[in-house]
Amino acid sequence: MDLNPRLSSSGGSNPRKKPGKLDDIRSDDCLDAMKSSSPHEMKVVKDHGIEVISSENDFDYQSWMVKYPSALQCFEKIMNYAKKKKVVMFLDYDGTLSPIVDDPDRAFMSADMRSAVKSVAKYFPTAIISGRSRDKVYELVGLTELYYAGSHGMDIMFPVRETVSTDHSNCIKSTNSQGEEVNLFQPAREFLPMIDEVFRSLVENTKNINGAKVENHRFCASVHYRNVDEKSWPMVAQCVRDTLKNYPRLRLTHGRKVIEVRPVIDWDKGKAVEFLLKSLRIDGNDDVLPIYIGDDRTDEDAFKVLREGNRGYGILVSSSAKESKAIFSLRDPSEVNEFLKSLVRWKEQDALKVAKEEHKLSYTLYRFSVILGVVIAIISVVKRFY
16 A cells, blocks of 8 residues: 655646546536536425325335345345444445535534434444544544444544454544544545645636535545536536646546545555454454445445455445446435444344353252252261261
């Protein structure tokens, strides 16, 4: 992994850089990627006067679910495999814990969802891995008992515990907003000045495109075009391309109506999952079952990691049919909520079953000890007479 990029300097004349990946990308290619990563919205139709969500390709979706069955319908199957294993949960944020909304600053998770995530974290190690900045996703989730990974895993915060390994050159000690000591892992730290520079340029270059919104996620930047008229999408693609043509150390990825600018390093959400599993000293253990729930293209890297070697389960959140490395599916955040609640109920029932078995064993041992005491007493009395 190349962690020492040559950062561009602002001002003055720079020597001509060698062409990078983005120099060869036409704006048409970027536009095609924008369209392909932006699924058609679900339509609201009237059914006996009641508004219901319907898909134009509902038959295709049902056929698709044969390949990616519902994690709710297959819950018992998943839990049967999870017996006597340590479940570790990984969750995306936007489109998974919160709905996709026009204004990303208003992508709030419901109180019910927050409660479900908090309950899951009570029983299982749980991490949020988001494309947002770590500080922003922590602000939105607001739960201190979780692990947080922002910028697609390039900024990971996790508690300092004796069971956690921090033997890594990019892992440093820090403090969170509560003043508690935490670990930070930031493999793209050297790119911070470059990302900040590109962010400012993107803000300036897109300011005349109505509906465009640029965000700085510290280790990556994003250009949202959800509120941009589709006729203006070519302008967005051209602005991004023109801004990045002098930054060969940065690359483009595409999400749901968002273009993301990221450092060219060998790191993604899949690598973040592997890092967290290793940091918790549970990577490679047969008694561990990682489950990752996400809705975006960037989550595919995590799905791929878990699928390889049958390491765990990837669950895609999608209301439309699309190819994925995931094994199961959920339709929307409301089904994610139900899955998380089912997971908690399963754990509580399992814990209750174990407690009953332990109580039964304790009672059996108690009865045995009582009987043994009586036998010993009888033997003692008999010895007195003989």
